[in-house]
Amino acid sequence: MGSNMELLSTGIDGLDYMLGGGIPKRHIVAVVGQYGTGKTTLGLHFVYAGLQNGEKCIILSFDEDEESLFQDAISFGMDFESYAENLEITRLEASEVKESLRKIKSDLPEVIKAMNASRVLVDTISVFEALFDESERYKALSSIRNVLKSAGVTAIITSEADKNNPTSSKYGLLEYICDGAISLKYIRGSELDEVRLGIEVVKMRRVKHSRVPKPYEITDSGIVVFEREEIF
Ligand SMILES: Nc1ncnc2c1ncn2[C@@H]1O[C@H](COP(=O)(O)OP(=O)(O)OP(=O)(O)O)[C@@H](O)[C@H]1O
Ligand SMILES: [Mg+2]
Numbered sequence: 001m002g003s004n005m006e007l008l009s010t011g012i013d014g015l016d017y018m019l020g021g022g023i024p025k026r027h028i029v030a031v032v033g034q035y036g037t038g039k040t041t042l043g044l045h046f047v048y049a050g051l052q053n054g055e056k057c058i059i060l061s062f063d064e065d066e067e068s069l070f071q072d073a074i075s076f077g078m079d080f081e082s083y084a085e086n087l088e089i090t091r092l093e094a095s096e097v098k099e100s101l102r103k104i105k106s107d108l109p110e111v112i113k114a115m116n117a118s119r120v121l122v123d124t125i126s127v128f129e130a131l132f133d134e135s136e137r138y139k140a141l142s143s144i145r146n147v148l149k150s151a152g153v154t155a156i157i158t159s160e161a162d163k164n165n166p167t168s169s170k171y172g173l174l175e176y177i178c179d180g181a182i183s184l185k186y187i188r189g190s191e192l193d194e195v196r197l198g199i200e201v202v203k204m205r206r207v208k209h210s211r212v213p214k215p216y217e218i219t220d221s222g223i224v225v226f227e228r229e230e231i232f
Pocket of ligand 2: 039040124
């Protein structure tokens with residue numbers, strides 16, 4: 001790991017530990033997981049850590065609206081209200097594909113610049129990807145990545161997982177275009193074992209990270225990673 005690389009806390013201690021400190025500044029990181037594994041929650045931790053650090057943050061939501069995201073955050077004890085002026089939540093109506101893409105390409109760089117935002121959460125990209133056919137999807141995804149890259153922000157992009165491969169994103173493209181990928185999944189040891197949640201850093205460019213999946217839980221204070229435990 002480059003010693004001069006600045007790392008940003010994800011807001012989850014155990015995950016920071018797995019990453020060797022945090023997410024490298026300006027990285028675009030995919031968070032892939034099945035429904036209910038805590039993708040949105042992980043993203044909210046990342047945003048809240050930024051707000052607490054005095055940073056300006058943007059949430060681009062293709063899923064929950066502003067009110068619902070606020071409620072999620074509050075339910076985990078994250079006081080988004082106090083930081084409202086440093087936080088911009090934009091809900092993009094996915095049905096308006098062209099409008100969404102145009103907004104992302106033209107408005108997002110302007111909003112980032114005007115706010116001087118340093119962190120962006122996109123939740124969830126799968127809704128956006130679904131609007132394109134296979135030949136256009138990669139291009140659409142790349143243009144979002146390029147906007148975030150040239151704006152110089154650090155970003156988390158959440159995605160649903162592939163039905164047959166929980167480590168892979170729904171359309172199998174996101175993990176290639178991102179600098180990093182974190183997988184959230186249900187893990188069952190055997191028929192008789194209870195299902196546990198496991199988190200794994202699948203990829204993180206320029207970081208010597210751990211590859212061992214670690215157990216985590218979603219609690220009243222959000223995601224807690226047990227970085228010293230084994231899953232079974
Ligand atoms: N206070 C809490 N205590 C324990 N578990 C909770 C708590 N709040 C939420 N959860 C769990 O977290 C899950 C939701 O997490 P989150 O919305 O971050 O997941 P997600 O991966 O974004 O889901 P989706 O695919 O539906 O968007 C709930 O289904 C529930 O199991
Ligand atoms: Mg979600």
